[in-house]
Amino acid sequence: MSRRRPGRDDSPDRLYTLTGGRSSSGSDVFDLVTLIVAECDPVPGMQSEHAAILRMSRFPTAVVEIAAELELPVSIVRILLADLLGTGRISARHPRTAHGSAHSSYRLPDPDILEQVLVGLRNL
Amino acid sequence: MDSAISEQGADRPDDRPPALRSTADNGLKIVIVGGFGVGKTTMVRSVSEIRPLNTEETMTKAGEAVDDTAGVATKTATTVAFDFGRITLDAHNVLYLFGAPGQERFWFLWDRLFSGTLGAVVLVDTRRLADSWYAIDRLEHHGTPFVVACNDFGGPAHTPEQVREALDLPEGVPLVFCDARSRESSKDVLISLIQHLQAYPAPLTPEPAP
Ligand SMILES: Nc1nc2c(ncn2[C@@H]2O[C@H](COP(=O)(O)OP(=O)(O)OP(=O)(O)O)[C@@H](O)[C@H]2O)c(=O)[nH]1
Ligand SMILES: [Mg+2]
Numbered sequence: 001m002s003r004r005r006p007g008r009d010d011s012p013d014r015l016y017t018l019t020g021g022r023s024s025s026g027s028d029v030f031d032l033v034t035l036i037v038a039e040c041d042p043v044p045g046m047q048s049e050h051a052a053i054l055r056m057s058r059f060p061t062a063v064v065e066i067a068a069e070l071e072l073p074v075s076i077v078r079i080l081l082a083d084l085l086g087t088g089r090i091s092a093r094h095p096r097t098a099h100g101s102a103h104s105s106y107r108l109p110d111p112d113i114l115e116q117v118l119v120g121l122r123n124l
Numbered sequence: 125m126d127s128a129i130s131e132q133g134a135d136r137p138d139d140r141p142p143a144l145r146s147t148a149d150n151g152l153k154i155v156i157v158g159g160f161g162v163g164k165t166t167m168v169r170s171v172s173e174i175r176p177l178n179t180e181e182t183m184t185k186a187g188e189a190v191d192d193t194a195g196v197a198t199k200t201a202t203t204v205a206f207d208f209g210r211i212t213l214d215a216h217n218v219l220y221l222f223g224a225p226g227q228e229r230f231w232f233l234w235d236r237l238f239s240g241t242l243g244a245v246v247l248v249d250t251r252r253l254a255d256s257w258y259a260i261d262r263l264e265h266h267g268t269p270f271v272v273a274c275n276d277f278g279g280p281a282h283t284p285e286q287v288r289e290a291l292d293l294p295e296g297v298p299l300v301f302c303d304a305r306s307r308e309s310s311k312d313v314l315i316s317l318i319q320h321l322q323a324y325p326a327p328l329t330p331e332p333a334p
Contacts, residue, residue, distance in 0.1 A: 031151065032151075032220070032222075032237055033151025033152065033218070033220050035144070035148055035150075035151055035218070037146075058143070059143035059145070059148075060143075060145075060146065061144065062151050062210075062220060064177075064208055065177065065210075068177035068178060068179040068208075069140075071179075073179075073180055073181055073182045073203075074179060074180070074181045074237070075182060075183070093149040093151075095152065095153075095240055096150050097240050097242065105266070105267055106266060106267040106268045108269075108321065108324060109152075109321065111322070113150075113152070113217070114242075114318055114322050115322075116213065116216075116217055117152060117213060117219060117242070118315065118318045118319070118322075119214070120211070120212075120217060121211070121213070121219075121311060121315050121318065122315065124171070124211065124307075124311055
């Protein structure tokens, strides 16, 4: 297999430049499956990754899909998304099951959600 | 798009996955974990509406390793690659399936990546049962509900009892046999996980952290 491994070939310098060296504060709100929706179109002069995210998320798009498409580690994408959320350029639809805070132990999902998943799977 | 059959590795710019509906607002996760070559990607591909995509997460731990010659603390980067697929369940719910190797560094990132997961499928190859001991151990420790799915590689048939014993599987954990190449069979594995969750007892006291 010679699948590309996104991010692996990126030098730390490139990743540093992408995020302006900012740390991950505020980016923890984004779950892998938080759905991102663009609230505006890209504007000229915008950082190309930001513009790419806005183009990609005209329809709801999960954080992990954005990471795969940009070929960037999820943690870097979370920082880029925090920028866009902070300036109101995207909105975020967070999962309704237990999520968010890292190091949380397992919580059983809502029974209504489980029923909806079951129905959805059976209808496939 | 109505076909779930697609080629991994096709990489044209116009090969963008079909968009979700604008009403989609609830992402859900199931993790398929198992040893190398056990059929994780195959299972994701069988049920996914998009070709499996691949991404990774990196976490840097500062100052763990010390380089003797220079006497400087170096940074160790933990990188975990995983692939995933997607199933639109209804107007609101979208299920993401993650295929991930159960090696040690993966569990280091579990909380960061997979907190809030509905549950897990441990995919096993009956010819290499020991490969899945570690994953089962970690999931039990973490308190994440799971089912064990034996992928059929055409080897000698094992009875469920034999597999249970070899895995030291608690009675309450469902064991199913599957063919990851089949959409119906993979779907059944996911359904057995959800049914297991529906019957899962609510914990009285939270599990102590590892
Ligand atoms: N006979 C048989 N072969 C299978 C089955 N599932 C997967 N395979 C084959 O086994 C090989 C490995 O499958 P993958 O889906 O790539 O396994 P994986 O767990 O994703 O592998 P890694 O990501 O490399 O750890 C492929 O050649 C599949 O076609 C199965 O149910 N029966
Ligand atoms: Mg694989």
